[in-house]
Amino acid sequence: MALDRWIALVFVAFCCAYGYAAFFTMDQLLPPFMQRNPVWPSTFPKILSVFGVIVGLVVLFGLEAVETSEPSPTDINWRRLHEYKLGQALALLAMMVIYALALRPAGFLLSTTVFLAGGSALLGERRWHILLPVALLATGSIWYLVEEVLGIFLRPLPTFL
Amino acid sequence: MLEGILLGLSAALSVQNILMVVAGCLIGTFIGMLPGLGPMSIIAIMIPVAITLGDPTAALILLAGVYYGAIFGGSTSSILLNAPGVAGTVATSFDGYPMARKGQAGKALTIAAVASFAGGTIGAILLAIFAPALSSVALLFHSAEYFALMVVGLSAIAAFAGSGQVFKALLMTVLGLILATVGEGALFNMPRFTMGLMDLQSGISFITLAMAMFALPEAIYLVLDPKRSETGSSSGKIENLRFSRAEGRAMMPVIGRQSVQGFFIGVLPGAGATIASFLGYAVERNIASEEEQKEFGKGSVKGLAAPETANNAACTGSFVPLLTLGIPGSGTTAILLGALIALNVTPGPRLMIDEPDIFWAVIISMYIGNLVLLVLNLPLIPYIAKILTIPRTFLIPFILFFTLMGAYIGQNNSTELLMLVGLGVLATIFKFADYPLAPLLIGFILGTMLEDNFARSMQLYRGLDFIWERPMTLGLLILAAVLVLLPSFRAYRARLKARGVADGD
Numbered sequence: 087m088a089l090d091r092w093i094a095l096v097f098v099a100f101c102c103a104y105g106y107a108a109f110f111t112m113d114q115l116l117p118p119f120m121q122r123n124p125v126w127p128s129t130f131p132k133i134l135s136v137f138g139v140i141v142g143l144v145v146l147f148g149l150e151a152v153e154t155s156e157p158s159p160t161d162i163n164w165r166r167l168h169e170y171k172l173g174q175a176l177a178l179l180a181m182m183v184i185y186a187l188a189l190r191p192a193g194f195l196l197s198t199t200v201f202l203a204g205g206s207a208l209l210g211e212r213r214w215h216i217l218l219p220v221a222l223l224a225t226g227s228i229w230y231l232v233e234e235v236l237g238i239f240l241r242p243l244p245t246f247l
Numbered sequence: 248m249l250e251g252i253l254l255g256l257s258a259a260l261s262v263q264n265i266l267m268v269v270a271g272c273l274i275g276t277f278i279g280m281l282p283g284l285g286p287m288s289i290i291a292i293m294i295p296v297a298i299t300l301g302d303p304t305a306a307l308i309l310l311a312g313v314y315y316g317a318i319f320g321g322s323t324s325s326i327l328l329n330a331p332g333v334a335g336t337v338a339t340s341f342d343g344y345p346m347a348r349k350g351q352a353g354k355a356l357t358i359a360a361v362a363s364f365a366g367g368t369i370g371a372i373l374l375a376i377f378a379p380a381l382s383s384v385a386l387l388f389h390s391a392e393y394f395a396l397m398v399v400g401l402s403a404i405a406a407f408a409g410s411g412q413v414f415k416a417l418l419m420t421v422l423g424l425i426l427a428t429v430g431e432g433a434l435f436n437m438p439r440f441t442m443g444l445m446d447l448q449s450g451i452s453f454i455t456l457a458m459a460m461f462a463l464p465e466a467i468y469l470v471l472d473p474k475r476s477e478t479g480s481s482s483g484k485i486e487n488l489r490f491s492r493a494e495g496r497a498m499m500p501v502i503g504r505q506s507v508q509g510f511f512i513g514v515l516p517g518a519g520a521t522i523a524s525f526l527g528y529a530v531e532r533n534i535a536s537e538e539e540q541k542e543f544g545k546g547s548v549k550g551l552a553a554p555e556t557a558n559n560a561a562c563t564g565s566f567v568p569l570l571t572l573g574i575p576g577s578g579t580t581a582i583l584l585g586a587l588i589a590l591n592v593t594p595g596p597r598l599m600i601d602e603p604d605i606f607w608a609v610i611i612s613m614y615i616g617n618l619v620l621l622v623l624n625l626p627l628i629p630y631i632a633k634i635l636t637i638p639r640t641f642l643i644p645f646i647l648f649f650t651l652m653g654a655y656i657g658q659n660n661s662t663e664l665l666m667l668v669g670l671g672v673l674a675t676i677f678k679f680a681d682y683p684l685a686p687l688l689i690g691f692i693l694g695t696m697l698e699d700n701f702a703r704s705m706q707l708y709r710g711l712d713f714i715w716e717r718p719m720t721l722g723l724l725i726l727a728a729v730l731v732l733l734p735s736f737r738a739y740r741a742r743l744k745a746r747g748v749a750d751g752d
Contacts, residue, residue: 089679093676101425112439120435123706124710125701138418141417144414171473178643179671179672183665187661187665201648202644202645209470232656238299238659
């Protein structure tokens with residue numbers, strides 16, 4: 087089964103769960119005075135869930151007539167996923183997650199420098215004498231811009247300092 | 248109207264706003280040149296900066312400048328490297344790249360800049376004429392019509408944007424609408440679908456979603472496939488920016504036709520710059536004389552001027568539904584709408600009456616933006632093009648960092664960053680499976696308004712009667728259904744016909 091149909095299947099399942107919540111659980115908490123209203127908080131989600139299931143099923147069963155064109159060689163194609171640098175992409179995503187978790191405790195300056203330098207190193211950059219100064223300079227100037235010019239507080243140093 | 252133009256001039260010509268136009272155009276050109284980063288990613292990254300400016304006029308002017316700059320930058324990389332950064336400039340590379348190969352890169356860039364300038368300027372004049380007229384009509388609309396109009400807009404986007412796959416685009420639209428119901432709506436004062444998480448109480452942040460939909464997948468693609476960011480062989484030095492008088496005369500009628508045609512294609516929801524540029528190229532090739540037709544694809548002046556004029560005019564045209572109805576017709580204008588709402592401005596027919604200075608300043612800044620591109624960016628292009636030599640090992644971590652920063656500055660909350668990564672992975676999977684991402688964001692942004700208008704009409708008419716009692720609402724809803732069903736009906740007929748021919752009894 088093609089990837090787009092798998093996605094449609096997951097989407098239909100998601101709409102069913104969403105619809106279940108809208109049809110059966112949301113109205114229980116509704117105060118009595120609101121029940122006289124023609125429109126409830128659950129009205130729009132109910133419509134959406136029904137509509138979503140219909141659209142999802144159309145995609146899932148391929149009811150829509152589409153002329154399938156050959157993917158062009160320059161386009162990215164998930165069937166050739168193993169030929170791509172999947173490891174690098176996943177490692178970078180993991181770095182983003184670590185950055186998100188470390189931003190507050192480690193402070194902006196440290197975590198950003200490590201993120202920028204680490205990201206470049208991960209992608210195969212080995213010229214440390216260029217890489218580190220660039221990362222440091224960029225971190226410093228961005229911190230200055232955000233903190234001083236835009237006036238948004240970013241904790242610069244680790245929490246224990 | 249004259250009064251409005253004067254008002255706009257006085258607002259747009261302040262020192263701060265001129266700086267914004269110049270900065271926006273330069274930043275847009277810089278980043279737009281990088282292959283793989285389209286105007287939507289750039290505007291998404293620039294939004295936090297624009298919002299912190301606090302002044303809606305300045306913010307919108309900045310973002311519009313970035314938009315123009317990005318498209319111009321996209322044309323530059325199409326011409327120099329045959330690597331269009333944006334779908335809207337693919338047609339530019341048909342004739343621009345051959346011209347650059349012949350050693351006329353400078354001339355090609357000038358033609359592109361002049362054509363863009365003319366397209367953008369004529370588009371802005373048309374916008375100044377049509378937007379006030381349309382918004383006076385739109386003032387007659389009630390919430391029922393607004394609801395129906397948004398349904399029409401969403402289905403038109405699904406019908407035109409999804410490369411022929413209407414239902415995939417519809418699926419994304421519905422997903423966007425569903426995401427918009429998360430959090431505490433103003434209407435009911437009751438948290439919905441938050442799964443008990445405090446962080447979802449205020450809903451999903453639009454900046455995070457925009458970054459995750461446009462900037463992050465592009466960056467991941469660049470990592471996955473290094474070939475995408477390969478800059479290829481630049482075609483020599485850029486010198487001699489002039490074109491001859493005869494070439495100028497050949498371009499004139501093309502520019503005239505394409506700016507009008509491009510503008511009206513841009514007004515249609517979902518159509519936008521890409522369709523306008525391809526159509527413009529095709530039309531000009533068909534009506535050109537036989538001799539000139541042979542030139543197309545080999546470095547024709549007309550073939551370069553047509554898509555460039557049309558895509559800029561279409562970008563201007565796409566502001567019409569945004570400014571008059573408050574309904575975005577493209578991913579880019581959807582992002583602009585989100586930024587405006589964050590700045591406490593509600594685009595729509597009342598914008599012209601309540602805040603005419605914003606409305607006219609944006610239109611005037613379009614002229615200024617086009618002028619800046621022509622007189623400032625063009626001479627700088629040889630230097631700006633140096634950015635194409637930045638190695639990807641430096642580029643990609645910075646793109647990722649800017650998406651993270653954008654989401655963080657907007658909310659000051661590191662949970663937002665985790666959501667960004669999660670949604671970004673989701674968006675990449677969608678992109679792999681050829682699902683269009685713009686309908687999701689447009690659905691998300693229109694979702695709240697759609698539900699508000701729907702609920703208001705339900706309350707006014709005590710139920711669904713508003714559909715039958717207001718003929719315009721019914722008409723618009725039927726139009727929406729036709730838009731969605733017609734393409735598949737026609738494809739179905741064609742398939743039946745093809746099968747009949749194949750059987751051939």
